[in-house]
Amino acid sequence: MGTPQADPNGPLLDVSITSLRQQCEDWSSALAFERDELAVLAGLLRNKSSIATIDRVIDELIAMIAELQARQQDVVHVRSLLDEVLTDGTMDDRPAREAFHRTAGPVTSAMEHETALKHRIMDLVRSERSGIGHVVLQAIQERRSVRSYRSDPVPMDLIERIIDAGRAAPSALDRQPWRFHVTDDRSLIRDMDKAISEAMHALPPLPHAMQRSGRTDTIFHGAPVVVFLSAPENDPWADLDMGACAQNMMLAAHALGLSTCPVGLGRFVAHTRFRSLLRSGPGEEVKLALVIGIGAEHPAMPARKRDNLFRIGAPAA
Numbered sequence: 637m638g639t640p641q642a643d644p645n646g647p648l649l650d651v652s653i654t655s656l657r658q659q660c661e662d663w664s665s666a667l668a669f670e671r672d673e674l675a676v677l678a679g680l681l682r683n684k685s686s687i688a689t690i691d692r693v694i695d696e697l698i699a700m701i702a703e704l705q706a707r708q709q710d711v712v713h714v715r716s717l718l719d720e721v722l723t724d725g726t727m728d729d730r731p732a733r734e735a736f737h738r739t740a741g742p743v744t745s746a747m748e749h750e751t752a753l754k755h756r757i758m759d760l761v762r763s764e765r766s767g768i769g770h771v772v773l774q775a776i777q778e779r780r781s782v783r784s785y786r787s788d789p790v791p792m793d794l795i796e797r798i799i800d801a802g803r804a805a806p807s808a809l810d811r812q813p814w815r816f817h818v819t820d821d822r823s824l825i826r827d828m829d830k831a832i833s834e835a836m837h838a839l840p841p842l843p844h845a846m847q848r849s850g851r852t853d854t855i856f857h858g859a860p861v862v863v864f865l866s867a868p869e870n871d872p873w874a875d876l877d878m879g880a881c882a883q884n885m886m887l888a889a890h891a892l893g894l895s896t897c898p899v900g901l902g903r904f905v906a907h908t909r910f911r912s913l914l915r916s917g918p919g920e921e922v923k924l925a926l927v928i929g930i931g932a933e934h935p936a937m938p939a940r941k942r943d944n945l946f947r948i949g950a951p952a953a
């Protein structure tokens with residue numbers, strides 16, 4: 637009999653039952669937490685793909701969640717037995733203790749199994765992420781400024797996806813200052829190219845990209861689509877925002893199998909009669925044009941400077 641008053645070890649026993657009760661409380665919240673966490677992971681994995689390994693893990697996860705649920709019920713049962721002993725000091729505490737010990741093993745092993753499973757899931761998610769990461773890094777290295785295009789048209793829904801990638805760019809104070817002015821009108825593109833070249837005659841010597849001999853499409857490189865990016869001229873952050881926006885668009889185009897070239901000279905459209913075509917009102921200026929199309933050349937990456945990395949502060953331990 638576990639009567640605390642009658643037993644010389646009574647007070648100790650009393651504490652002991654209390655601590656068993658506390659242990660049940662800890663198990664209970666740990667099991668509930670793990671179960672919820674696994675449910676979230678299962679959802680995440682389910683959204684990922686139907687890769688066989690992931691399917692197997694999802695099956696294991698579902699079984700594991702059921703196992704945790706069952707252990708949770710055991711713990712609730714033991715907890716109520718311990719509660720009875722605690723409220724009725726004259727009660728025989730042995731059945732409660734035995735139930736506790738019977739439960740301890742399965743609970744501990746369920747939690748160990750759960751931890752191992754969680755590590756496997758993390759590895760899977762990580763490897764899936766690094767797969768995506770690899771593709772992104774590769775696209776960054778592969779993107780080139782292409783200055784020769786096939787005449788094939790580009791479906792407008794692809795251009796819209798590219799613009800959507802631009803919209804996803806970060807911007808200072810989340811101002812999203814960009815406006816996109818798109819044309820796939822070939823004769824208009826040709827006329828604009830000519831008008832910009834003419835407007836630039838009054839300006840200093842042309843950059844290398846324009847000095848190619850025998851080309852009449854030196855601004856937009858004969859691409860079938862031009863997107864002008866405009867933004868408020870008095871926004872001090874707009875140039876940076878537009879850079880991020882344009883880079884997103886170029887990477888998205890690359891991902892869709894298209895080529896691009898950022899064309900800073902496109903901003904000189906403001907000095908031509910075509911300015912009014914761009915719905916950029918007063919206080920708005922064209923920052924950059926992007927030409928898009930199916931590339932007809934595969935330029936190598938121009939050599940990158942590498943003497944521009946400086947470490948500051950103490951190295952991490």
Ligand SMILES: Cc1cc2nc3c(=O)[nH]c(=O)nc-3n(C[C@H](O)[C@H](O)[C@H](O)COP(=O)(O)O)c2cc1C
Nearest residue numbers: 779780781782783845897898899900901902937938
């Ligand atoms: C802001 C900006 C303006 C640019 N303007 C032009 C341009 O007007 N004409 C052109 O042919 N290329 C232009 N470029 C493309 C660069 O010449 C090109 O990015 C650089 O040579 C590196 O080559 P890559 O883009 O293939 O890495 C521009 C690039 C940037 C970032």
